[in-house]
Amino acid sequence: MKALTFSLLISLLFFCACQKNKPVPVSDNFDLVQLADGVYACINKTGGKAICNAGIVDLGDATLVFDPFLSPVVAEELLRAIEALGLPPVKYVVNSHYHNDHIRGNQVFSDEVKIISTPATAELIRKHEPQELEAEKGYAPRQRAFFDSLVQHYSGDTTARPYQALKMWQAYFEVLTESIGNIKTRVPNTLFEKKKTLEGTNRAVELYCFGKGHTTGDLVMYVPDQEILFSGDLVFVGMHPYMADGFAGEWLSYLDTLQNFDTKHLVPGHGDVSTPAAIPVMKDYLKMVDQKARILVDAGLPESSVDTVRIPEPYDKWWFDRFFNINMHFMYGRFSQKADN
Ligand SMILES: [Zn+2]
Numbered sequence: 001m002k003a004l005t006f007s008l009l010i011s012l013l014f015f016c017a018c019q020k021n022k023p024v025p026v027s028d029n030f031d032l033v034q035l036a037d038g039v040y041a042c043i044n045k046t047g048g049k050a051i052c053n054a055g056i057v058d059l060g061d062a063t064l065v066f067d068p069f070l071s072p073v074v075a076e077e078l079l080r081a082i083e084a085l086g087l088p089p090v091k092y093v094v095n096s097h098y099h100n101d102h103i104r105g106n107q108v109f110s111d112e113v114k115i116i117s118t119p120a121t122a123e124l125i126r127k128h129e130p131q132e133l134e135a136e137k138g139y140a141p142r143q144r145a146f147f148d149s150l151v152q153h154y155s156g157d158t159t160a161r162p163y164q165a166l167k168m169w170q171a172y173f174e175v176l177t178e179s180i181g182n183i184k185t186r187v188p189n190t191l192f193e194k195k196k197t198l199e200g201t202n203r204a205v206e207l208y209c210f211g212k213g214h215t216t217g218d219l220v221m222y223v224p225d226q227e228i229l230f231s232g233d234l235v236f237v238g239m240h241p242y243m244a245d246g247f248a249g250e251w252l253s254y255l256d257t258l259q260n261f262d263t264k265h266l267v268p269g270h271g272d273v274s275t276p277a278a279i280p281v282m283k284d285y286l287k288m289v290d291q292k293a294r295i296l297v298d299a300g301l302p303e304s305s306v307d308t309v310r311i312p313e314p315y316d317k318w319w320f321d322r323f324f325n326i327n328m329h330f331m332y333g334r335f336s337q338k339a340d341n
Contacts, residue, residue: 027077030054030069033273036226038087038202041267042069042078047167049175050074051101052269055230056082057223059200062091066221066230067269068105071175072182075105092116092198094207095188096232096269097215098124099245100132101172104179106186116196117188118209120217129185140176147173165319212247213254214269220258227264234258235282237271240315240323244330248286255283270320285315289324293331306332 029048033041038058044050055066056078063082068075082090090110095103095117103125106115117125147170154163196207206222214233221230233241234254243251263276292312296305306328311321 027074027081029071029074029077032056032081035228035265035267035273036223039223039226039228040085041230041265041273042081043272044069044270046164047171048074049171051172051175052099052233053267053271054078054105055221055267056085056087057205057221058087058202059091059198059205060202061088061200063087063089064092064094064198064205065090065105065109066094067096067102067232068093068108070101070104070172071179072105072108073178074175075108078105079108092190094219094221095121095125096220096230097121097218098128099215099233099242100129102232102269103129103186104183106188107184109186114190115186115188116190116192116198116207118217118219119191119193121215121219122188122191124216125185126187129183133180133183133185136176137180140173140180144170144173144177161319165321168319210254210257211250213251214241214243214246216247218254222261227262228267229258229261229263229265229276230267231258231269233269235266235268235274235278236320237268237274237278237281239271239319240321240327241270241282241285242320242323243286243289243327248290248331248334252283252286255279255286288312288315289327289331293328294335296332297335303329303332303336 030042030044030050033043035041040056042050042054042056044053049071051070052067054068057064065078068078090113093106093109093113093115095106095115098121147166150166151170154166156163192207194209198205203223203225206224207219208222209217209219218232218234220232220234234251259276259279266274266276266278268274268278292309307325309328311324315324
């Protein structure tokens with residue numbers, strides 16, 4: 001009965017969304033945004049437990065899921081949404097890269113589902129996930145308690161950004177804490193190096209890897225018939241990207257390549273659905289961090305000088321502002337190593 005009610009509700013909301021072209025509130029954790037017939041972006045809500053964005057593509061005889069979230073519980077919500085939309089069974093899950101928020105939903109899909117990534121991503125998941133999970137046992141509950149306390153004692157405007165930012169981090173550490181002992185790492189079993197096409201009866205999607213960027217071996221997904229690009233974390237929209245597992249120079253080249261795609265909609269790894277205009281914005285951010293870190297190293301200033309650098313406009317209004325300092329330290333480290341050699 002509950003399932004039926006949920007299904008009817010989704011259908012109604014979905015219908016409304018089609019009429020108004022607005023996000024569909026299928027869950028407390030993500031909005032389902034229809035970009036074209038059979039193509040959806042699943043956008044993490046502020047304070048939602050999806051954490052990253054996912055994608056759903058109806059291939060005709062099969063459904064594909066792109067980046068099934070941090071939380072297996074929220075990945076189950078994704079599965080229920082697919083069912084409620086009346087889409088065919090999931091046959092493919094794609095992991096854009098190895099970061100936990102893009103892969104931990106893998107475990108909710110049946111054994112027959114192909115989990116697709118680049119070889120580098122599969123290897124990084126195999127290597128890093130056991131270490132990550134072990135480390136999270138220690139720090140996740142502490143961080144959760146810290147953010148719980150900050151949220152509880154917050155006395156300002158709860159609609160304002162500082163409070164919303166606390167809610168985002170609280171949600172992240174809540175998921176990690178709830179996941180302790182519940183993650184069964186599912187390493188991708190279908191690997192490709194540079195390009196893979198998945199053919200369905202209604203459409204094909206193309207997966208590409210153009211080398212290193214946000215991590216080693218990120219992939220992007222392109223839906224050619226609708227000109228929709230799912231960029232994974234190579235593009236963040238309105239948020240500081242995380243650069244500390246990345247390769248700033250190669251990342252810029254990767255983004256140059258993505259600018260050559262004919263793209264109507266770009267679905268970033270984090271942030272709202274955008275257009276190709278988000279790509280040069282991301283390039284400018286990477287260049288900005290590069291330049292600011294380089295100035296400090298060239299001037300012979302110590303690493304502690306990084307902490308005095310304020311976030312410049314317009315990036316001071318972006319989410320995930322704690323990443324700016326991390327990114328600056330990372331780039332300072334790279335340049336100072338080079339300077340020592
Ligand atoms: Zn990432």
